[in-house]
Amino acid sequence: MKTVYAAILVLVLAAAALTGWRLLSPADTYVVGGEYAIAASQAIHGNLRVLFAQVKVDDGARVDGKITALSSTLDLAGSVGGSILAIDSDVMIRATAELVENPKHVAAIPYVILLPGMLRTGYASAQVR
Numbered sequence: 400m401k402t403v404y405a406a407i408l409v410l411v412l413a414a415a416a417l418t419g420w421r422l423l424s425p426a427d428t429y430v431v432g433g434e435y436a437i438a439a440s441q442a443i444h445g446n447l448r449v450l451f452a453q454v455k456v457d458d459g460a461r462v463d464g465k466i467t468a469l470s471s472t473l474d475l476a477g478s479v480g481g482s483i484l485a486i487d488s489d490v491m492i493r494a495t496a497e498l499v500e501n502p503k504h505v506a507a508i509p510y511v512i513l514l515p516g517m518l519r520t521g522y523a524s525a526q527v528r
Contacts, residue, residue: 427445427446427447427448427464428445428447428448429449429450430447430448430449430452430454431451431452432450432451433452434452434454435449435453435454435455436455436457437454437455437456437457437462437477438457438460439457439458439459440460441460442461442462442463443461443464444463444464445463445464446464446465446466446467446481447462447464447465447466447467449467449468449469449471449473450469450470451469451470451471452472453472454471454472454473454474455474455476456473456474456475456476456477456479457477458476458477458493458495459477460476461477461479461480462480462481464480464481465482465483465484466479466481466482466483466484467483467484467486468483468486468488468490469488470486470487470488471485471488472488472491473488473489473490473491473502474491474493475490475491475493475496476493477496477497478497478498479496479497479499480499481499481500482499482503483498483500483501483502484505485502485503485505487505490502490504
């Protein structure tokens with residue numbers, strides 16, 4: 400019986416290692432299409448993924464994790480606790496912005512494609528506190 404429990408324990412630990420312990424980390428926040436603003440007293444805990452959207456981080460607002468933007472526009476005046484990756488995106492850094500790292504730009508298409516109000520996930524507003 401001990402060997403069965405040991406085998407089950409090994410399988411559980413292997414599954415947890417393969418998933419990268421994602422169950423213990425905060426969930427990513429996704430913004431897809433349209434315009435989205437993080438107000439001055441709000442914070443997003445975890446990473447922010449932006450797809451085909453215009454995102455404004457106001458002065459006094461905070462993103463604790465990384466920001467990854469694909470074909471989007473970022474207007475940063477608040478603080479960002481992680482790295483910023485802008486793929487085919489425009490990034491405006493205001494004087495009040497507090498960034499851990501300078502944004503990395505990756506260009507594959509020479510212009511930004513913004514889709515009008517395609518989809519806005521309700522999950523993003525639920526993550527803002």
